[in-house]
Amino acid sequence: MKTWKNRKILLFTGALLGLSVLFSPLWVNAPAHAQENPPEGAVYRVEAGDTLWSIALRFGVSADALREANQIANPNQLFVGQELRIPGISGVNGYLVSVEIPPGETVRSLARRYAITPQTLARLNRLTSPMQLYAGGNLILPEAQTDSALGRRVVLGAGESPLMAAAALGTSPWVLALQNDVPSPVYLLPMDVLLTPGEARDSSGALPPPLDALTFNASLIQGHTAVFQVSAPPEVHLEGNFLGHPLRFFPLEDGAQVALQGIPALQEPGVYPLRMVATLPDGTRFVFEQNVPIAAGDYLYDPP
Incomplete structure (x- = not known):
């Protein structure tokens, strides 16, 4: 009887420990944030080459509204580092920065990387269609406030x-x-x-490990060859599709895989979806899509 009684006590104690682990987030601390108080409202620091009109265009407001919100007497006299409040952006406090969208990212991965919600990301950038986000494009984001990055x-x-x-x-x-x-x-x-939490690596946030960085030509141009490269071990099977053609990846000696795809000289310049499918070593399939731009190659057109 004493043995059975002790066993019941152990079982009860184990159950309590299991419940404490399950519900522990009710008392844990959220990720640490910087102690500096961000400014009220959305604020942009003027950079070299900025004008009142270019800033207004970037944030989708009128130059008059921007001038009135900041009580600017002479719109031609802006100085580098000047702080401008951006009207019409609600629910955002802090400095705004413009970053280039790297390959291998999605709205969700970018929102997590910069610790904002996808809704805030869409509101800041006036996004109404997924086609507005593409690799190499500019994205307006609040300046990071976290002490340590989730990398x-x-x-x-x-x-x-x-x-x-x-x-x-x-x-x-x-x-x-x-x-x-x-x-x-x-x-x-x-x-x-x-x-x-962990050391931030030069990797694409939307790709699952063991895949790392996705890279391609600095600019995809009509009549040129697109080179898509992914840091992935040979046991990961990669395939994809671009411009309606299958992408066939082959391994390189440096531990990466690469696929080549010609861009027709008459391909209409614009934004096109890149689709990749990765089969991981355990057989799990992962699908990734991102829009990439194709620029004009300035080919002469000979009318019939």
């Missing part, structure tokens, strides 16, 4: 629960959700690439 990428595998993924990382599912701006662990979906 380590993990992927929630097929059949892996948020609790299992969090346990492997030594944290709780609620902390994992908070770090990725998700209201509850139930919204963490399979094959979702998450960011956790």
Whole structure:
């Protein structure tokens, strides 16, 4: 009887410990943020070459509204470093910066990387269509306020629960959700690439490990060859599609895989979707899509 009684005590204690791990996020701290107080409202620092009209165009406001919001007497006299409040942007406090969208990113990965919601990202950039976001384009974002970046990428595998993924990382599912701006662990979906504390690497935030950086030509031009390169081990099978043609990747000696695709000289300049499918070593398939621009090659047109 005494042995059975002790066993019941151990079982009860284990259950309490399990509940404390499961519900621990109710008391854990969120990721640390900088102590500096950001300015009220959205503020932009004037850079070299800026004019009142170019700034107004960038943020989708009128030059008159920008001038009145900042009580500017002479719109031709702006100086580098001058702080301008941007009217018409609600719910955003802090300095705004313009960054170039790198390859291998999506709205979700960019929002997580810069610790803002996708809704705020869309509002800041007046986004009404996914085609407005493309690799190499400019994106307006609040200046990062976090003390330490979430640089380590993990992927929630097929059949892996948020609790299992969090346990492997030594944290709780609620902390994992908070770090990725998700209201509850139930919204963490399979094959979702998450960011956790760790050393930031020069990697593409929307790609799952063991895939790293996606790169391609600095500019894709009519009549030239597009070179798509992904840092991926040979056991990862890559395929894709661009301009209606299949992409066939082959390994390089430096541990990357590359695919070549010719761009027709008569291809209409514009933004086109790049689609890649990665089959990971465990058989899991991961799909990634991003819009990429094609520029004009200035080919002469001989009318019939």
